[in-house]
Amino acid sequence: MAKGRLTNVDTRGSPSPSQPIPMDETAPIDESISHTISLISDKKISPSDLRCLAQALAQADEEFYTFNKASFASLSNEEKKEILLSSNYTEGWSKFRTSFFGQYAEELSKLSELSVEDRKKAIVYLFSASRNIAKAINNKFIDPLSLSNNIVLHSYGGSRLASQLFTAVQPAGSYKTMLNLIAQLATDTPKFPLGHIAVAFDNQQIVGRDYRVTLGATQPVSVVTTLIVFAESINHNMQQIPVPTSLNLTTQQQKLTQAFKTQCITAKNIHNKYRTDWIKARLTIAVKESDKSGLDDCAASIKAKTYESGLEYDRVPRMKSSCTITDMENLMMNPNSYDTVIKVLTTITEMSEASDPNRKWITVYCDGQPYNLASKVIDSHELCSTCGASGKNLKCKNLPDHVTRPLFDKIVLRPGAGHMEMNIVRAFFGLFFDVLVKPVAILLGFTTPRALDFCKKALDNHKSWQIMQIIYVSLSDEVIHQFVKFAAGRNIQISDENFTKWINEPRTDNGNTP
Ligand SMILES: [Zn+2]
Structure with a gap:
């Protein structure tokens, strides 16, 4: 459960190459140092002499490698948390650069000759290498930045394998060290943000594959529940007042019934507005087409370059959420x-x-x-x-x-x-497939039994929506064209009111008014 793990993990410490890296000027070289350098470059120093020099340098740099398990374990929980949250890429790099080894590594990779972009990239790798070398020198070395990265990784994925792979190549402490640390530090109860909020949860599935047939085999699946919280920018304090639900129906029934009736009226009004707009738009298009080519010449209408379809298949534009x-x-x-x-x-x-x-x-x-x-x-x-x-x-x-x-x-x-919409579309396809959808689907190229079956089950919501829109537009236009022809013959003004009047008139099977 979430309680067992560290919450509110701060990711400030994550390496970010965009942070400014201090690059001071190279200090003037001392005479004795330049003498040593010339001895090395002239190969007048033997490898064993160099080894002694390296030992001396390692001793001088000792402070850089002393963050070991023993010293970390002796800290108080507050101090541990402080170190983990404040471990910072820029600071770590600055500290490394002042060490002998850091300066050596910097010269070795010729940082000063690189372009600004390349230098930023190189520093990330160099810094990562420095932490691994520290680990190679001091087996107990724990890098606070690596450890906090591992905690973040674990809190998102919860995978032991992922953490172990991470610690295998980074001085992040062992998996057990991390779990113990989290258990010590996780004292806060996980909580939602304040204010007016809504929560959504879903299961995230990662399905594995087994290629062998075995007795009692099950699909290897890993499932986690993801939780997302939406917090309104304005808090209306609405959640401080009880709302009617199915649980308090007996006391709230009257209120609920009234709310439902109001909702029905609102929905009807919204629907009427969109229907009227739609009829107006289709009437305009039908009139334009009848002026150009006459309504009976479908082929000409389709070929017309300025054909106004009125179809909007694009994705719904993403609104900026409040x-x-x-x-x-x-x-x-x-x-x-x-x-x-x-x-x-x-x-x-x-x-x-x-x-x-x-x-x-x-x-x-x-x-x-x-x-x-x-x-x-x-x-x-x-x-x-x-x-x-x-x-x-x-x-x-x-x-x-x-x-x-x-x-x-x-x-x-x-x-x-989204799920409601998908189910509505599926219900529509299931109910009306044979009478309405199938003929259109065949025209659209769903000809084989498998393709028709795919279409009937509405397995692709985007395609199903398009087919539904095509049916909607073509059915509307069939009626609209009839009305435009009818109105032209009788000198009736073409308007949405007259269309509604005409369509509601009682008529016989052959379409004539009795
Ligand atoms: Zn009881």
């Missing part, structure tokens, strides 16, 4: 069973209460199976405030003095709009 979006830590479980969904809902409730105990409700978005399970759990699970028992059909419910309430009464569950 919400701040926070990516919470993943929960290491698959929300596909009652137990795990209860854990997810409990975590959400706890994190909401941890940030604001007065929050009366919180919107939770989820889809598919997690939604079905969660809605059943919310309706059936109770908590006894007397003995603390929780679950379905509580035994203590009939005992005197035991007061129960719905366990998840703070959660207002909602399906995501």
Whole structure:
């Protein structure tokens, strides 16, 4: 669970090549040093002499390699946290450059001759190399920056293998060291942001592959639950006031019924506005086409270069959200069973209460199976405030003095709009396939049984949407063209009001008014 891990990990310490790197001028070289340099470059110093020199340099640089496990373990938790959060790329590099070895490495890679861009890149690699060399010299060396990187990596992925691969090539301490450290430091309860918030959770699946047929084989799958929080920029304090939900239906029924009626009227008004706009647009196009080529010449209409289709297949433009979006830590479980969904809902409730105990409700978005399970759990699970028992059909419910309430009464569950849309499209295709969709699908090239089956199941939401729009436009135009012809013959003004009047007139099977 999230509680066991370090929260609020600060990533300030991550290497960022864009940070300014101080590059001071090369200091004037002392006479004795230039003498030593000339001895080395003239190969007048033997390799064993050089070894002595290196030893002396290592001793002089000792301070740089002394951050070992023993010294780190003796620090207090506060000091450890401070070191991890303040470990900083620029500072680390500056410190390294003042060491003998750092200056040697800098000269070796001819940093001063590189372009600014290349130098930035080279410094990142050089700094990384310096930390690894420190580890090679002092086996117990722990680099705070590597360790905090590993904690961030682990908090996102939760993978032991990933952490071990990381520590195999970096002085980040062992996997166990990191887990112990996290256990020591994770004292804060994870919590949601303050203000008006909504939470969405979903399962993130990584499906593996097994190429052998074996008895009782299962697909290797790794699933985590991702949690995203949307916080409104303005807090209306709405979440401090209880809202009517399915759980308090008896007391709120009248209010809910009224809210539903109002919602129906609003939806109808919005729909009418869009329908009128649509009819107006199609009428304009039909009139233009009838002026140019006559409405019966479909071939000419299609060939026309300035054909105004009115089709908008593009993606919905992304609106700038007024919400701040926070990516919470993943929960290491698959929300596909009652137990795990209860854990997810409990975590959400706890994190909401941890940030604001007065929050009366919180919107939770989820889809598919997690939604079905969660809605059943919310309706059936109770908590006894007397003995603390929780679950379905509580035994203590009939005992005197035991007061129960719905366990998840703070959660207002909602399906995501995207999934609702996909299901509506699928329902439309399933219901009307044979009578309406299939003939269009065949015209559009879904000719083989497999292609038609794919189309009927509406497996590709983008394609299904396009097909639906094509049907919508062509059906509208068929009626609109009839009206334009009808109006032209009778000198009736072409307008959306007259169209509505005409279409609502009772008529016989052959389309004539009786
Ligand atoms: Zn009880």
